[in-house]
Amino acid sequence: GFIHGLKGKVSNNQGEGKIEKYRKFAMKKKYKGFGPTLLAEALEEECGWGKICPESLRLKMIRWGLWIPKKRNEKVKRKKRERRGKEGMMVQFDGSYHDWLEDGLERCMLLAIDDATSNLKKIKMTKGETLIDMEKYWKEYFEEYGKPQVIYLDCHATYKVNHERDMFDEEMLTRFQRAMGKLGVEIIYSKTPEGKGRVERAFKTLQDRLVKKMRIKNIKTVKDMEKYINEEYIEEHNKKFGKEAKESGDYHLDFTEKDKENYHWYFAKENERTxxxxxxxxxxxxxYQLEKGQKLYKGKKLIVKETTKGEIKIFSGNVELDYYIRKSI
Known part of the structure; x- marks a missing residue:
């Protein structure tokens, strides 16, 4: 067959000067670790050199020793779970500890993505996956979008009682489980990372793409990071990686006035006292001295509820009781 005269040579449309510029650009410290796709985008945005083919750039980066081709491993074939049909039917949720600001400190990122579209819904940086963090995170989510019908998450101790003895004891439900139950939000637990693959893959993308974009923009603080994520990155990410839902419409449930009024109490710790x-x-x-005239008697069991803010209410069944603090011990 015929062999093209330019085989192994530089294209007539691309001189050595431009290729050398690509190479020098790729070797800059702030672009260290960039993959071909992200580097192509950076070249387009930073230098205004027009559309660059990531595959062509990948081959050049391999030649320059800046990219190692990934080996294709034999993957275990798993049956993919069908996406939910409409937005708001289910969100996948997880937390990821990572050196997001490349300052040597691991921080926790909480993320919810919509199962129907893979759109990032809410990102929040926290100290960890504690109950207080969950309470704040979901309040902000519900106020912005409403309540998803289902939250799909892992078996972290905050979300589920994991001790075998207590696994099926309704009285041992965690405060998170109990709160979501009162809000009418179903919880489904994933026993493996593969089970919530969409949010796991989203984190993998964020740990690569988001971190490097923040490096380019010289973002150094959590405050600036969250500002950039909410004002720019989420929209950009969803345009690039989001999917079209099978059906139109939003299936989030209303976050009612009653929900808002009682929200913190749904997360309250409950203790029995006599x-x-x-x-x-x-x-x-x-x-705690109980006020007279409330039809109470010695030995009666009461429930003391305490919010994460330290607020106290005392109940006899569903009836809230009046009291005052007589003294501290």
Whole structure:
């Protein structure tokens, strides 16, 4: 057959000077670790050199020793779970600890993505996956989008009781489980990372793409990071990686006024206490005197609820009781 005269040579449309510029650009410290696709985008945005083919750039980077081709491993074939049909039917949620600002400190990123579209819905940086962090995160999510019908997450201790003895004891539900139950949001647990593959893949992309974009923009603080994510990155990411839902419409449920009013109490710690002969109960090193005229008697069981903010309410069944703190112990 015929062999093209330019085989192994530089294209007539691309001189050595431009290729050398590409190479020098790719070797700059702030572009260290960039893959061909992201580097092509950076070249287009930073230098205004027009459309660059990532595949052509990949071959050049291999030749320059800046990119190692990935080996194709034999993957275990798994049956893919069908996406939910509409936005808001289910969100996948997880947290990821990573050196997001490349300053040597690992921080936790909380992320929810829509199952129907793979769109990033909400990103928040926190100290960890604690109950207080969950309470704040989901309140902000519900206020912005409404309540998803289902939250799909892992078996982290915050979200689920993991001790075998307590696994099926309804009284041992975590406060997160109980709160979501009262809000009418179903929880589905994934037992493996593959089970919530969409959010896992999203984190993999964020750990590569987001980190490098923040490096280019010289973002050094969590405040600036969250500002950039919310004002620019999420929209850009969703345009590039989001999918079209099978059906139109948003299936998020309303975050009602009742939900808003009782939200913090849904996350409250609940403890049982017994009324003493003098009409008091003891809780958290304090003696609570119950007001008279509330049809109470010695030995009656009450429920003390305490929010993450330290607010206290005392209940007899569904009836809230009046009290005052008699003294601290």
């Amino acid at each position: 009324i003493k002969r003098d009409g008091t109960i003891q809780y958290n090193k304090k003696i």
